Amino acid sequence: MCDCLVIGGGPAGLTAAIYLARFHLAVIVIDAGQSRASLIPLTRNHAGFPEGITGPDLLARMRSQAGLFGAELRNGHVDALERRQGDFLARTDQSTIRARTVLLATGVVNRRPPMIDDSTHARAVAAGRLRYCPICDGYEVTDRAVAVLGTGERGCNEALFLRSYTANVTLIAPEAARQLSAQQRALLGEAGIGIAGPCRAIRLDGNEILVDLEAGPRAFDSLYPALGSDARSELAGQVGADLSEEGCLKVDAHQRTSVEGLYAAGDVVLGLDQISHAMGEGGVAATTIRNDLARQTPLLR
Numbered sequence: 001m002c003d004c005l006v007i008g009g010g011p012a013g014l015t016a017a018i019y020l021a022r023f024h025l026a027v028i029v030i031d032a033g034q035s036r037a038s039l040i041p042l043t044r045n046h047a048g049f050p051e052g053i054t055g056p057d058l059l060a061r062m063r064s065q066a067g068l069f070g071a072e073l074r075n076g077h078v079d080a081l082e083r084r085q086g087d088f089l090a091r092t093d094q095s096t097i098r099a100r101t102v103l104l105a106t107g108v109v110n111r112r113p114p115m116i117d118d119s120t121h122a123r124a125v126a127a128g129r130l131r132y133c134p135i136c137d138g139y140e141v142t143d144r145a146v147a148v149l150g151t152g153e154r155g156c157n158e159a160l161f162l163r164s165y166t167a168n169v170t171l172i173a174p175e176a177a178r179q180l181s182a183q184q185r186a187l188l189g190e191a192g193i194g195i196a197g198p199c200r201a202i203r204l205d206g207n208e209i210l211v212d213l214e215a216g217p218r219a220f221d222s223l224y225p226a227l228g229s230d231a232r233s234e235l236a237g238q239v240g241a242d243l244s245e246e247g248c249l250k251v252d253a254h255q256r257t258s259v260e261g262l263y264a265a266g267d268v269v270l271g272l273d274q275i276s277h278a279m280g281e282g283g284v285a286a287t288t289i290r291n292d293l294a295r296q297t298p299l300l301r
């Protein structure tokens with residue numbers, strides 16, 4: 001039995017674990033090693049690190065801090081979650097854990113361009129040629145040649161957002177059929193954003209990323225897929241928690257879900273998909289968990 005089981009070892013889950021451990025609660029973190037933060041080659045958007053910090057380094061620091069105060073960190077994957085006599089049972093690939101409360105910090109999965117192989121994808125992300133968050137790193141592509149892979153409202157909005165960093169933006173349709181309205185085409189045209197596609201393949205060539213189009217290959221400094229993401233909310237569904245239309249967990253102002261004892265923080269909750277925002281939600285969730293547990297049984301040292 002533990003006071004709280006944190007599922008997910010990204011910024012939200014680890015922030016919560018640090019808080020919970022310092023509340024003198026028994027906390028276990030199950031980390032499948034799939035945090036999107038681990039893919040960040042360097043972020044200069046995180047306060048306190050003006051020279052930047054890599055995603056793996058940030059997570060390692062947070063894991064060390066959580067462990068320093070007594071949080072138990074385990075590598076693994078939670079396969080099933082159920083309610084049992086007011087508590088939760090979580091089955092992993094190695095054991096079953098009983099917990100008074102559960103915090104889901106399972107994040108989301110980016111939809112990757114289907115026309116790029118895994119090896120090239122990994123190298124492109126590490127080199128900053130393939131980027132997923134213009135809020136995080138749009139500054140890094142200032143005055144560079146940038147492609148946005150997408151169409152419709154999502155693609156149009158992301159291209160317009162990046163236009164505030166560079167005049168050289170091209171919206172590339174991932175498939176032959178573009179889903180742009182007349183108004184969207186007008187907005188793109190007024191902003192000087194090019195429209196191309198469909199995309200046949202994506203590959204690396206030195207310091208550039210090449211996009212193969214019908215008219216031939218075009219080189220860019222960076223490419224942003226605007227294809228959306230999928231929330232890792234399957235475990236919440238197993239215990240009947242309310243989800244949004246996008247599959248994200250619905251929570252109140254204190255990160256409580258619709259299921260008593262179940263909380264959620266970070267990207268699995270509809271929000272900004274930002275490290276700082278995820279950390280803030282992790283802190284709020286942990287404090288709420290502590291106070292809710294104290295109402296059930298006084299926490300006396």
